[in-house]
Amino acid sequence: MEFEDRYRQVQGHNYDCLLFDLDDTLYPLSSGLAAGCRKNIEDYMHEKLGIERSKIPELCNVLYKNYGTTMAGLRAIGYDFDYDDYHSFVHGRLPYDNLKPDPVLRSLLLSLPLRKVIFTNADKVHASVALNRLGLEGCFEGIICFETLNPIHKSTVSDDEDDIAFVGRKSPPCPPHNISSNAKIFDIIGHLSQVNNNINVIGLPKTPIVCKPSEAAIEKALKIANISPQRTLFFEDSVRNIQAGKRVGLHTVLVGTSQRVKGADYALERIHNIREALPELWEAGKVPEANYTGTPVETFVIA
Numbered sequence: 001m002e003f004e005d006r007y008r009q010v011q012g013h014n015y016d017c018l019l020f021d022l023d024d025t026l027y028p029l030s031s032g033l034a035a036g037c038r039k040n041i042e043d044y045m046h047e048k049l050g051i052e053r054s055k056i057p058e059l060c061n062v063l064y065k066n067y068g069t070t071m072a073g074l075r076a077i078g079y080d081f082d083y084d085d086y087h088s089f090v091h092g093r094l095p096y097d098n099l100k101p102d103p104v105l106r107s108l109l110l111s112l113p114l115r116k117v118i119f120t121n122a123d124k125v126h127a128s129v130a131l132n133r134l135g136l137e138g139c140f141e142g143i144i145c146f147e148t149l150n151p152i153h154k155s156t157v158s159d160d161e162d163d164i165a166f167v168g169r170k171s172p173p174c175p176p177h178n179i180s181s182n183a184k185i186f187d188i189i190g191h192l193s194q195v196n197n198n199i200n201v202i203g204l205p206k207t208p209i210v211c212k213p214s215e216a217a218i219e220k221a222l223k224i225a226n227i228s229p230q231r232t233l234f235f236e237d238s239v240r241n242i243q244a245g246k247r248v249g250l251h252t253v254l255v256g257t258s259q260r261v262k263g264a265d266y267a268l269e270r271i272h273n274i275r276e277a278l279p280e281l282w283e284a285g286k287v288p289e290a291n292y293t294g295t296p297v298e299t300f301v302i303a
């Protein structure tokens with residue numbers, strides 16, 4: 001149809017949703033939250049899980065590399081702990097004062113005539129605090145966070161759709177933390193140090209935690225929020241998350257550098273450069289009856 005042709009011409013890729021990572025994407029790495037997070041994770045591993053200090057930096061790196069987050073890796077190799085306890089320890093002492101209100105970004109986001117959704121591996125408390133500090137509350141239709149993809153503390157992986165819960169719903173209480181229940185911890189560093197790392201990766205234990213950059217996690221998030229990857233731009237500071245997003249069909253924008261990498265369709269040094277780099281995103285609102293017509297996914301909106 002003539003109208004549709006004109007619409008596509010204006011719209012280019014015909015996006016209807018913008019999916020944003022939160023940390024180091026909507027605010028700069030220089031804020032120091034990432035460094036604070038890393039330190040708190042190391043303290044948690046020593047103080048709560050009893051891991052020797054000298055072993056922690058290498059273990060952190062190996063777990064992060066192989067499981068997406070250190071937390072997911074710790075669960076994979078056999079540590080059991082309360083997820084809420086972990087998140088409150090790791091995020092509770094972050095230098096949130098370094099996050100200042102960003103009225104420029106707020107105005108940019110609010111002027112975009114498209115769905116906007118947050119997708120973070122962090123928990124809902126951190127996401128909410130960080131967005132409030134940045135003055136970005138109310139800019140997003142919903143938040144896909146740790147609890148969205150991991151609603152129940154379980155020791156086994158499950159694909160049961162009934163397990164999916166949304167932010168705002170109550171989850172059953174977690175069992176109490178008990179270090180002594182960690183009967184057998186998998187020696188991942190010893191395992192990977194053997195002859196051929198590429199082969200040994202195959203023998204790694206699975207984690208029950210669902211998180212980026214797992215393609216299954218991204219696909220689950222898209223399904224929950226009713227997002228079509230072909231019509232969505234994914235903004236992320238992590239190269240491996242960008243590449244995983246690309247593999248599931250998302251259009252991708254690497255944030256934090258102007259250097260594009262494999263898997264990134266665009267690269268922005270700062271998220272604030274979005275209007276210069278992607279002016280067509282604002283065109284959607286200028287085409288009558290052709291912009292976003294989706295129904296808001298009310299069940300996962302944080303009120």
Ligand SMILES: [Mg+2]
Pocket residue numbers: 021022023024025236237238
């Ligand atoms: Mg990030």
